[in-house]
Amino acid sequence: SYELTQPPSVSVSPGQTASISCSGDKLGNKYAWWYQQKPGQSPVLVIYQDMKRPSGIPERFSGSNSGNTATLTISGTQPMDEADYYCQAWDSSTVVFGGGTKLTVL
Amino acid sequence: EVQLVESGGGLVQPGGSLRLSCAASGFNFSNYDMHWVRQAAGKGLEWVSGIGTAGDTYYPGSVKGRFTISRENAKNSFYLQMDGLRAGDTAVYYCVRGVEATTTIDYWGQGTLVTVSS
DSSP, rough: OOOOOOOOOOEOOOOOEEEEEEOTTTTSSOOOOOEEEEETOOOOEEBBBBTBOEEEEETTTHHHHTTTTEEEEETTTTTTGOOOEEEEEEEEEEEEOOOOEEEEEE | OOOOEEEEEHHHHHHHHEEEEEEESSSSSGGEEEEEEEOOTTEEEEEEEEEEEEEEEOOOTTTTTTTEEEEEEGTTTEEEEEOOGGGGGGGEEEEEEEEETTTTTEEOOEEEEEEEOO
């Protein structure tokens, strides 16, 4: 079965750029999605189809996908961005999630 | 406003059954794919089933043959029948909406807790 691999944790200082990677076999040939989940809350879509932002998502969130790696980038990271982030892709009509990355802003 | 409200969670013994329901509002339900995604305590997200606008269904290997997803467009609702439950099925189950055109999962409910324990 298809697997997506994320680093368990990423740390960033406020105002700096955070990058969260998501690796999978030939992931660049598929689309990638990204979700943000804060403690006790349901996930929120922040990036769809590699790099598109849903309405209401700040411009500091961006995405890219090439080769075997998709990347979520948060520019000018704010304390409110501290959360778990999950990547997602489709494989053979099934939804696959990465294991999640805890982003710490300190 | 899109709203997805789950119900039907609770405590069930191993080997037992449970039926989850999701009531949708704020959008034209019949035009959207719908999914169930679960999350065990302190763990990541796991997709457990999806149903298309035409009623086509999809499952991962971990639940295939045990879980059945269905929808009732007239009631703006969809369901997850879970049979042969195991301790490993214990999780918060989220109902989520899927946009067919972009295959995007865009809205999530608040979740309902399923606990499988004797």
